[in-house]
Amino acid sequence: MDEPEPAAVAPGTAPTGLGPDTQEFLKALGSPTRQRIMMLFPQGAEMSVGEVAERTGISQATASQQLTLLRRGRIVTSRREGKTVYYRADRDGAVAALTELQSYLMTCC
Amino acid sequence: MDEPEPAAVAPGTAPTGLGPDTQEFLKALGSPTRQRIMMLFPQGAEMSVGEVAERTGISQATASQQLTLLRRGRIVTSRREGKTVYYRADRDGAVAALTELQSYLMTCC
């Protein structure tokens, strides 16, 4: 039995040596639209979904979806206040991902 | 005239505040397949296209394409030796991208 068994991994979450969170982080920031969204968040600012939609010129539905993907990548967090949902940059998530990327860098370069 | 004009930018290279190189870096690493490829490169190792294809289980043509995208993101560099092309991790490119990401982190978190 020299065949290392595949170990049933979710597709898009293959064993890359990076943690699944970091993989999601990269996927999330791999999209120019989402990169643009992130640039709307200066120093700890909070924004509603509608605001993001307006300032990026995309529909409200699309903004909601993209923000969900960014949250999945631990790049933003959300907080509900009454009817509106506020998003903000997720410092801890971003730091964690960057740290892991950096440690990978040490192994390959 | 309170309409800020769009300023004709190449699609996928919108003004995100990140340099185009860093945007490409993120796009390149956003793919699980390419993440997997990168994990094949330990400490300064060089690999031919065929080797990458074999060790990832993808066709040689696909490997060549994906390596091209990784090179575009300044994550690998290539060197030709006779008929075979050797790829290796691009330390400088990766460091540059991570540095820029980190500096963005400071502005938003």
Next chain:
DNA sequence: TCGTCGTTTTGTTGAATGACAATATGATGG
């Protein structure tokens, strides 16, 4: 000059993605 070997490019196909409009959910005020 031919073949051959490794790589790249091209053409094609199925799957994933990004966008929108329309509809559903959830919270709040009357």
Next chain:
DNA sequence: CCATCATATTGTCATTCAACAAAACGACGA
């Protein structure tokens, strides 16, 4: 309880992407 507002979800379409096979390059060596 009903109307309304902000957000989330669903359905749909067009585009992009990943992968392959096949063909075109390019660099040797005979």
